[in-house]
Amino acid sequence: MKQKIFALGIISLLSGLFGCSDSKTESQSTTQETVDLDNILFTTPTLESGLPRFTDKTDSCVFFHEDEWRQIEFVSKDQKNAIDKELAKISDIHANHTHKSETYTAFRKVALRDLIPQPLSIDFSKLTSYLTNQSIKTKGLGLENNSGQVKGGFYFSVNGINYYGLLENTTVKAFCIYSADSEESLKSAADQLSKLLANENLYLVDWRAMSLFDEATIKTDLVKDIE
Template sequence: MSKNLVRVAFLDADTGAQIGRSELPVEQLPGSFQSATTLELAGDTWSVQGAEPPTAAQFAATGVLTLTLRRIESAPPGDILYSLPTLCASLPAVAPAPAGADRLELHEDDWRQVELVSADLGEEVQAELRAVRHSYEQHARRDEQGRVYGFRNLHVRSNPVNPLSRPVSRRRLLGRLPSDARNRGGIGFRGLRGIVPSSFAVSVGRVLLYGLTDGDALAVLAVRTEPGAAGEPQPELVAALELTMREADLLLVDWCRVALVGPASIDDYLVTIGAVGRN
């Protein structure tokens, strides 16, 4: 086989059956399958659920690529609804995980949906929040009780690119958390192998803190509520977040709820969303 050709096997994600084979020039294949990818096969559109190996450098070297696909069922455009009003535009890349490394898996739609941002980025934040409000006002679909069940369109956020404009120490933040805080390892995304380099995740009760680091400095600090019953009171966690927010002049942004929360209100916010209980 020519060094420029890659032998590609196509597998059905639902049945595991092989649905086709082909030899393709490496130049016609994406540089990576680590982000969402679709392709046309036998007149149908398929979503790539997994690739082995995932990058062009790897399958160009071996000359072999296996793609696991799921057929995308077509539907009239008016029937397609998004479940969220907004998504973050960019996801961090993943890399092979070190042996034995812990990995917390997120759905890619969850990335940076609730995050801490520097207060001096207020104009960027407000511009994005206005666009999310537009999704609710113009694109939300509601039931008879007025509850939103989907969106005809959503806003893809491109800002802030660097949400923390001032240094925030990861070591200092983690040192303030209660002793039962649990290290969850690095961040991974559902359907993708590997871990995001320089990522971290730590949980306290139902509250997950995760993000990206640059040495000891936090580059991204995000918050997620994990599934389960209503959270227990977490006074040490609340105090750690409030103190960190005050020291670094941070605000919490819940993009999907179109909420901007200051340090003094962080306890009320976490109680309202069920992440922690009231003391």
């Protein structure tokens, strides 16, 4: 599985921090290096196994690295059993496949999440009404190393929180947090996010940090987890 991930290019390698084989074949124009896959280190303990579909680029898009896809996402509480199984896979990576040095932490394997193909289902207008009573300007979404833009992808910012997701007609099928502009932005958004989780029966899951937030803990623990 590690070889497949490496070949697809959906992980970031720590350049210079892992060993390559000394075996090289040189020609007049090219140099080939053989990489020992057992020495590859990954910068993240987990990735979503399936990337979204893509289409020709027609919108103004925000791009970010594909490794970030669905790393901090809202998931229906009805899928708690699948959430627990995915967290157990990530826990095994942290416990048994972590490489630590004085300056960085990396991972020898990656937990591929494949049990939650559709995290939630909610009307877009209803979703955004929890976040703001102002109109929202959306952009398209693109992932680096992939041509075109995400089909049905959207990206918008509200009060310093940057969100993205997947839309099918008017129904949101995936909804995620990409980043926050500041700690104060997170604190200000806590009440709105708590109402969203409570009323729509959702969790917010930070997969890399193995953190699960409900309507209560999101008010107390979100800032220290994501900052």
